[in-house]
Amino acid sequence: MTTIWTRLLAGASAALVLSACSMNGTGGDDGDAAEGYDPAATVTITWWTGQTTDAETVAEKLAAEYHAAHPNVTIKTSPGATTTDDLLTKLSAGFAGGSYPDISYAFGSWAGELGASGRTQDLTSYVADASFAWSEMPAAARTTATVDGKVIGVPALVDNLALLYNKTLFDKAGLPYPTDQWTWDDFRSAAKKLTDPSTNTYGTAYSVSGSEDTTWHLWPLLWQNGGQILDSGGKPAFNSAAGVTSVELLRAMAVDDKSMYLDQTDEKYVPLFGSGHIGMIINGPWSLLDLKKDKVDYGVTILPGTGGDHQTVSGPDLWVLFNHDNANQAGASRDFVKWLTSKETDAKWNLSVGNLPLRTSEKDTPEFATYVKTWPGGQTFFDNLANAKQARPTVAGYESMSRNVGDALAKVLQGAAQPKQALDEAAKKSAPALEK
Amino acid sequence: MSITFAATPRTRPPDTTARARSRRGRALRRNLTGWGFAAPATALVIGLSIFPAVWAFFISRTRWNGISAARPLGWDNYRNLVQDPDAAAAAQHTLLLTVLFVPGSILLGILLAVALNQKIRLIGFYRTCIFVPYVASAAATGILASFVFNPQFGAANEALRRLGLPQQGFLEDPGQALLVICLIALWGEVGFCTVIYLAALQDIPRELVEAATVDGASRLRVFFHITLPELRPVTVFTAIWQTITAMQLFDLIWTTTRGGPMNSTQTIVYYIYELAFQTQRLGYGAALAYLLFAVTMLLTLGVLFYSRRNGREAF
Numbered sequence: 001m002t003t004i005w006t007r008l009l010a011g012a013s014a015a016l017v018l019s020a021c022s023m024n025g026t027g028g029d030d031g032d033a034a035e036g037y038d039p040a041a042t043v044t045i046t047w048w049t050g051q052t053t054d055a056e057t058v059a060e061k062l063a064a065e066y067h068a069a070h071p072n073v074t075i076k077t078s079p080g081a082t083t084t085d086d087l088l089t090k091l092s093a094g095f096a097g098g099s100y101p102d103i104s105y106a107f108g109s110w111a112g113e114l115g116a117s118g119r120t121q122d123l124t125s126y127v128a129d130a131s132f133a134w135s136e137m138p139a140a141a142r143t144t145a146t147v148d149g150k151v152i153g154v155p156a157l158v159d160n161l162a163l164l165y166n167k168t169l170f171d172k173a174g175l176p177y178p179t180d181q182w183t184w185d186d187f188r189s190a191a192k193k194l195t196d197p198s199t200n201t202y203g204t205a206y207s208v209s210g211s212e213d214t215t216w217h218l219w220p221l222l223w224q225n226g227g228q229i230l231d232s233g234g235k236p237a238f239n240s241a242a243g244v245t246s247v248e249l250l251r252a253m254a255v256d257d258k259s260m261y262l263d264q265t266d267e268k269y270v271p272l273f274g275s276g277h278i279g280m281i282i283n284g285p286w287s288l289l290d291l292k293k294d295k296v297d298y299g300v301t302i303l304p305g306t307g308g309d310h311q312t313v314s315g316p317d318l319w320v321l322f323n324h325d326n327a328n329q330a331g332a333s334r335d336f337v338k339w340l341t342s343k344e345t346d347a348k349w350n351l352s353v354g355n356l357p358l359r360t361s362e363k364d365t366p367e368f369a370t371y372v373k374t375w376p377g378g379q380t381f382f383d384n385l386a387n388a389k390q391a392r393p394t395v396a397g398y399e400s401m402s403r404n405v406g407d408a409l410a411k412v413l414q415g416a417a418q419p420k421q422a423l424d425e426a427a428k429k430s431a432p433a434l435e436k
Numbered sequence: 437m438s439i440t441f442a443a444t445p446r447t448r449p450p451d452t453t454a455r456a457r458s459r460r461g462r463a464l465r466r467n468l469t470g471w472g473f474a475a476p477a478t479a480l481v482i483g484l485s486i487f488p489a490v491w492a493f494f495i496s497r498t499r500w501n502g503i504s505a506a507r508p509l510g511w512d513n514y515r516n517l518v519q520d521p522d523a524a525a526a527a528q529h530t531l532l533l534t535v536l537f538v539p540g541s542i543l544l545g546i547l548l549a550v551a552l553n554q555k556i557r558l559i560g561f562y563r564t565c566i567f568v569p570y571v572a573s574a575a576a577t578g579i580l581a582s583f584v585f586n587p588q589f590g591a592a593n594e595a596l597r598r599l600g601l602p603q604q605g606f607l608e609d610p611g612q613a614l615l616v617i618c619l620i621a622l623w624g625e626v627g628f629c630t631v632i633y634l635a636a637l638q639d640i641p642r643e644l645v646e647a648a649t650v651d652g653a654s655r656l657r658v659f660f661h662i663t664l665p666e667l668r669p670v671t672v673f674t675a676i677w678q679t680i681t682a683m684q685l686f687d688l689i690w691t692t693t694r695g696g697p698m699n700s701t702q703t704i705v706y707y708i709y710e711l712a713f714q715t716q717r718l719g720y721g722a723a724l725a726y727l728l729f730a731v732t733m734l735l736t737l738g739v740l741f742y743s744r745r746n747g748r749e750a751f
Contacts, residue, residue: 089713092502113716116504200588209696264608264696396501400715410698414610432516433717 033121033323037331042072045333048080050087050105050317055353062349066336073332080104088113095119102333105156106320108144109212109402111394114320115147121321121330123151132338136359141316143391153320154337157355159284160314160388161220162381163187163304167297169194169201169279178280182304184221184249187280191259194279203259204280205269206250208413210406212399213266216392217282218409219313221246223390224306230393236430238405239423247412247419254413262413273298284315285356285381292375300377302384314388356382400433401426489729496722506719513723523724525699526707529614533703534682536618537625541678542671544622545629550659552630553637563634570627578691581620582607585692607693610700617701621688625681629674636670637663672743676736683732704728 049059056079063075080101081090088110094100095117106114114120124146127134134142141155165178173194178186191203207213218238219229227242237243254260261278263269273281274294281287282303291298302310319337323330339345346358347367354375362368363382372379392398408422471478496513500506517523552563569577584591585606593603607613640663648658686705689695695702695710702710704724712721 088716089502095503113501113503116501118504208698209694210699211694262608264693396504396716400717403710403715407699410696414698416610416698433715 032125033325034126034327034331034334036327038328039331039335040072041328041332043326043328043332044074044076045103045329045336046076046078046101047333047336048078048087048090048101048104050080050084051353052079052083058349058352062340062345066339070332070335073336075336100322102322102324102329103337104320104322106153106318108141108316108318108394109392109398111144111147111152111318111320112396112398115150115152115394116396119322120147120150120152121323121334123153123321123334124149126334127151127154133343133359133361136343136361137341138314138316138385138388140314140388140391141358144314144316144394145318147394153318154341155316155358156319156341157317157350158314158358158385158388159286159316159356160312160381160384161217161282161284161303162312162377162384163280163282163301164273164287164291164377165280165299165301166273166276166278167299169276173279177299178301178304180302180310182301184304184306187304188249188253188257188259191253191280192257195257195259197258200277202261202272202278203257204253204282205261205263205272205278206254206409206413207263207266207269208410209264209266210403210410211266212402212406214406214409215402216313216315218246218250218405219390219392220303220311221249221306223311223313224309230395230434234393234395234434236401236427236434239420239427243423244419247409247423250409251412251419255415260413285354285375285378288375288377289354298377300380302380302387310387311389312384312387314385314391316391356385360385395434397430397433397435401430404429492722493726495719496726498719499717500719501716502718503716509719513720514727516720517723517727522699522702522707523704526702526704529701530683530703530705532614533618533621533685534679536615537621537682538675538678540618540622541626541629542674544626545633545674546667548626548630549633549637550663552634566630567627569624570631572624574621574624574685574687575691577620577624578688581616581623582692585616608697610698613693613697613701617685617688617692620692621682621685624688625678629678632670632674633667636667640666669743672739676739679735680732683728 047059047063049056051059060077063077067073067075081087084105084107087105088107091100091104091106091114100119126132137155138158141158142151145151145153145155163178163182167177170177170190175190175193178190187204194203195201206217222229222238222243225242225245227240227246228237231237250260254262261269261272263272269278269281270283270287270290271294272278273287274291274296276296303312304310319340321330321333321337340349341358343359343361343365347362347365351357351362351365351367351371354371356378357363357365357368357371368382372382404426405423408417408426411417412419412422495506497509497511498506499509499513548566552559552566587593587603587605587608590606592606596603605612606616644662644666645658648662653661683703684705685703686709689701689703689706690709693701695706705728708721708725708728711717711724
């Protein structure tokens with residue numbers, strides 16, 4: 001028995017050492033992954049769409065359409081994982097096992113990590129080509145696709161935060177609707193007037209789950225106040241005076257005015273807005289689907305501003321392209337993504353599943369006209385893309401930092417901490433995760 | 437046989453080796469047969485439990501996000517854990533949950549088991565009622581409970597309102613959330629204790645109880661001096677089992693509070709999940725998982741040794 005156990009253990013540890021080695025990325029991939037690409041070569045590429053149900057059907061159709069035009073390129077299409085959240089886990093398992101896709105959907109917040117894997121293609125010179133029309137995509141999305149100066153993917157979806165308001169509640173309170181000239185003081189006083197404890201009505205809502213949904217709602221305020229998330233050295237800088245001012249506004253609304261519904265789950269505030277219990281929410285175009293189902297009479301306007309600055313935050317997602325040391329695979333996946341994100345194809349893809357268009361040039365397409373008609377407020381969200389001037393940092397420690405900032409905000413809004421102290425603590429806790 | 441051998445002495449030496457070989461062959465075959473039965477299970481255990489566990493230990497000594505290269509850190513993760521206020525808070529929450537949940541479920545379990553051991557009508561129905569919450573998944577239990585305990589629109593506050601009592605925040609109040617979760621967990625898990633105790637109660641020799649009754653012992657005395665001591669091995673088992681359940685409670689927390697509000701329900705296991713799969717700190721999470729494993733192991737061994745020393749074996 002003992003000998004068998006020792007042998008088994010020895011075997012297991014040998015396997016461990018081997019897999020420990022494969023935990024490391026392939027490392028430096030200098031040079032162009034598609035060097036010597038032959039567009040006529042027969043090639044199969046794998047595409048993880050990150051989509052399920054209806055959107056996945058559209059994706060399959062697009063892949064078939066591309067295959068019809070390029071018979072030598074076969075695209076193996078699959079969602080990749082059961083939910084988009086699981087894609088990162090699937091990708092990391094794929095890296096360990098050496099079987100990862102050529103193209104995968106990825107949340108923008110993963111860009112830093114994926115870029116650090118050493119397995120992504122460097123698309124910097126590819127997208128710089130005039131035919132790609134890189135500049136037609138929103139700047140924040142382009143920044144998100146760029147990690148350490150290298151473009152690792154192409155934006156797949158763009159969005160932004162705007163102000164949604166319930167017209168019925170505003171009419172009942174006798175208040176004028178929010179405008180593009182609103183300041184945060186206007187926002188606060190309207191929220192106060194809309195609040196009515198006797199009917200369980202709140203002026204606005206804020207998620208205090210501590211997740212990214214909590215955190216990224218703060219960034220527009222921080223930027224409008226002239227603050228920064230990280231300083232030029234990559235260290236936390238959100239605990240500056242600008243950060244404190246921003247959090248103090250939220251704290252005053254939640255604690256002093258009690259005009260803010262504090263959502264513990266990220267999931268309740270949109271339905272509550274839809275059912276007329278919340279007057280205004282700050283949210284993205286994806287909530288339009290729910291609001292349409294709830295048949296609520298809503299309006300959309302850009303975020304309130306500080307000193308005329310109305311900038312917002314965008315949460316772009318990406319098509320990340322991976323390197324398999326095969327020029328034809330790399331070249332074909334580039335060509336496919338270029339086609340997929342082109343003005344014509346994207347209008348068929350994003351607009352048909354209810355997302356904003358990727359490119360400014362799409363505003364003249366008939367698909368966009370239909371989109372704006374189908375989704376009231378869609379035009380405002382599209383115009384608001386221009387207000388997404390800065391992007392969340394694409395660094396490997398962002399997820400940790402976001403969690404710490406979210407926790408700090410949750411504490412402040414529930415009256416358990418003061419803005420300065422909570423932000424300082426979050427910055428201190430985040431520093432080790434942000435170290436390279 | 438021996439006569440045959442004796443008559444042919446010249447064939448003897450090769451024959452012994454043959455016999456020895458055949459004996460060895462038979463032993464080998466027996467061994468192989470044994471391993472043939474054991475191997476699939478062994479492979480499963482090694483592949484799915486031991487290998488990942490050992491690998492997790494290697495990961496726990498690195499800084500790794502699952503994607504880019506792992507960086508060896510030695511024991512740094514463990515050292516940082518000791519100073520991590522979030523880990524300390526999570527340990528406190530886990531401890532509080534365990535201290536409330538384990539005795540609570542044992543007491544309730546004994547009470548319900550005694551009640552369900554009576555000869556009354558519809559006893560099968562009552563027993564089923566108690567066991568159903570245990571069969572329902574903790575996820576379903578959690579979702580149901582979060583409806584009931586919703587502070588604005590839930591049934592629990594509605595009941596308080598009818599009784600003229602003040603409204604409570606329940607799962608949204610950092611001071612109450614852990615208690616409410618403990619309550620929900622008790623509701624879900626008490627069926628298990630009850631069933632175990634019910635079986636143990638029915639195993640108590642009837643003569644003991646009858647003899648005591650004949651000697652003039654009251655029902656209460658019978659319960660305290662015969663029933664309870666007889667249940668002790670089962671109690672050791674349920675204590676260990678429920679401690680492990682409490683320390684590893686996850687699905688209920690995920691479906692009700694996700695560790696909130698303000699991390700007041702963040703237990704060790706939930707913190708591990710957050711570290712490893714939400715903020716991609718696999719090394720740090722693995723280190724915490726190892727600490728939890730060590731503590732659970734020590735606790736179990738401690739209880740086992742204690743019960744063995746007292747001559748009552750539960751396992």
